[in-house]
Amino acid sequence: MPAHRRPRGRRPLRPRLPEEVRRVKTLLDRLAPHDRPAPTAPADHLTLRRGAARVLLGNWTGTSTVPSRTLYPHQWSWDSAFVAIGLRHLSVRRAQQELESLLAGQWADGRLPHIVFNPEVPYGAYFPSPDFWQSSRAGRAAGAPASPETSGIVQPPVHALAAWLVHRADPAESARRGFLERVLPRLTAWHDYLLTRRDLGGGGLAAVVHPWEPGMDNSPAWDRALARVEPDTGTFRRADLDHGDPADRPTDLDYGRYVRLVTTYRAAGYDDRATTHRFALEDPAFNALLITGELALARMAGHLGRDGARHTARAAELTRRLVDRLWDDTAGVFRARDLTDGTLVGRRGVAGLLPLVVPGLPEDVVHALTRTLDGPHFRAPGTGLVPSHDLTGADFDPHRYWRGPAWFNTAWLVERGLRTHGRHARARTLREALVTEAGRTGFAEYVDPLTGEGRGARQFSWTAALALDLLHTDEKEPTR
Structure with a gap:
């Protein structure tokens, strides 16, 4: 079916108002501006909480939750975790539902797809749409569900960490609904x-096979590997440019290669063993989050009275391999490894700082890493946040996506990493910058x-969610 056509009988996305949403509305009413803020919640923070x-x-x-009502009308994997x-x-119940609705799209081989499509959204509202991925047909042998349609x-x-944090927010509610019992086996299968x-x-780290997989789509770290890919031309229409500034988005050449x-x-039926991957890299951020996820699975297992030693051991081994294979001591940053030729990618990106989350x-x-964070490559003069790419690099672009x-x-993850390693003063500075910039933009x-100008979509879900998290979380709260 052409990407611009909408299947019959499918209605545009409309928000619903189940009981859980009414509860959130009630919470908002309780945070009315005329209420006296608590001593630990300044008036501006109270306004930010309401806004988020x-x-x-x-x-x-x-x-x-969709990432954006305009640009991203489906459910995205790591967005939902954040x-x-x-x-x-x-x-807490709605947070559980967020994760479980994503897990409903899990494949039998364990993979958790990066998009779970909403059948009420017209195909032309987003590209690539379900008719492009053809998951239920092309992915059948790999275990794609018959419904919902997903990407491949x-x-x-990030999901195991998210599930553990959701559980900790209200352990009694989690136990009452059997939340951990339901998600633990599915998250374990995902990591497996x-x-x-x-x-x-063969080095014990997980590889990404598409630039969308590490979540940093058009990062300069992928340029050399992508140059080997012959772009598709003329067979698709990009819906993202209907809602986003072309100067902010990946180029048409990027999309052709994607x-x-x-x-x-x-x-190849989305079969990793049957595919000759033209793009395959070990990404430091992806594997660092896998390590934190393994530690979260160990905690879940322990809470349920099960043995979590397998996950603890895997986290320790992954940490060793991460350092051995991806750490560049001379540059003071982790780098991706291109599996086509076995070399480390000669680019500094924020992905190389995110292993700070590994305890x-x-x-x-x-x-x-903390020295690199505060050095010329990542210390931006116009905002306290962390640029996605080296400020001194010839391919740095302050507006174009990643x-x-x-x-x-990424700022939230760096802040958490700084706290993990006891750098509380630096974490506090980053926390304040994140909250301030989220509200201001x-x-x-x-x-x-460089300027602090807001770019991309507004009213973006993970920006609101992570600002809300930092406004509610004590800065000395343990990260383990």
């Missing part, structure tokens, strides 16, 4: 998939790191 809650309420579809982390402060690739594994079928380099990688993977990093590595702009989810998707 309204964004999440407005982007709620009845079963999950959203659940913020939602736990409004409604993945995104960073990454650690077996995606160990494409499409070519998917059609090749799709033709078992050697102290000398932590020290070097080629320079500062994102709120109307919860923008990302910002120009």
Whole structure:
């Protein structure tokens, strides 16, 4: 079916108002401006909390949260994990539902697809749409569900960490609804998939096979590998340019290569063992989040009275391999490894800082990462956030998606990493910058790191969710 046509009988996306949404509305009423703020909640923070809650309420579809009402009308994998982390402060039940609705799209081989499509959204509202991925048909042998339709690739594994944080927000409610019992086996299967079928380099780390998988789509770190991919031309129409400034978005050449990688993977039935991947890299951020996820699975197992030693051991081994394979001591940053030729990618990006979230990093590595964070490559003069790419790099672009702009989810992860390693003063500075910039820009998707100008979509869900999380979470709260 052509991407611009809408299947009959499908209605445009409309928000629903189930009982859970009414509860959130009640919470908003309780945070009315005339209420006296608590001593630990300044008036401006109270306003920000209300604003963030309204964004999440407005982007709620009845079963999950869209990243943006305009640009991203479906459910995205790592977006929903970050959203659940913020939602736990409004409604634990709704945060659980966010994660479980995503898990409903899990494949039998364990993979958690990067998009779960809403059948009420017209196909032309987003590209690539379900008729492009053809998951229920092309992915049948790999275990794709008959419904819902999904994409065939993945995104960073933030989900186990999110599930553990949601549980901790209200353990009694979690136990009453059997939340951990339901999600633990599914999250374990997800990690098993990454650690077996995606160990494409034989080095024990998970590989990404498409630039959308590490979540940093057009990062300069992928340029060299993508140059080997012959772009598809003329067979698709980009819906993102209907809602986003072309100067902010990946180029048509980027999209042509993204499409070519998917059609090749799709033709092989989304089978990692049957596909000759033209793009395959070990990404440091992706694997760092897998490590934190393994530690979260160990905690879940322990809480349920089960043995979590397997996950603890895997986290320790993954940490060792992460340092051995991806750490560049000379540059003071982690780098992606291109599995086509075995070389480290010669680019500095925020992905190379995100392993700070791993608690078992050697102290000398932590020290070097914090020094790099505050050095000329990442210390932006116009905002306290962290640019997505090296400020001194020839390919730095302050506006174009992941080629320079500062994102709120990566700032949240760096802040958490700083706290993990006891750098509380630096974490506090970053926390304050994140909250301030989120409110000032109307919860923008990302910002120009040099000027602080909001870019991309506004009323963006993970920006609101993660600002809300930092406004509710004590800065000395343990991260383990």
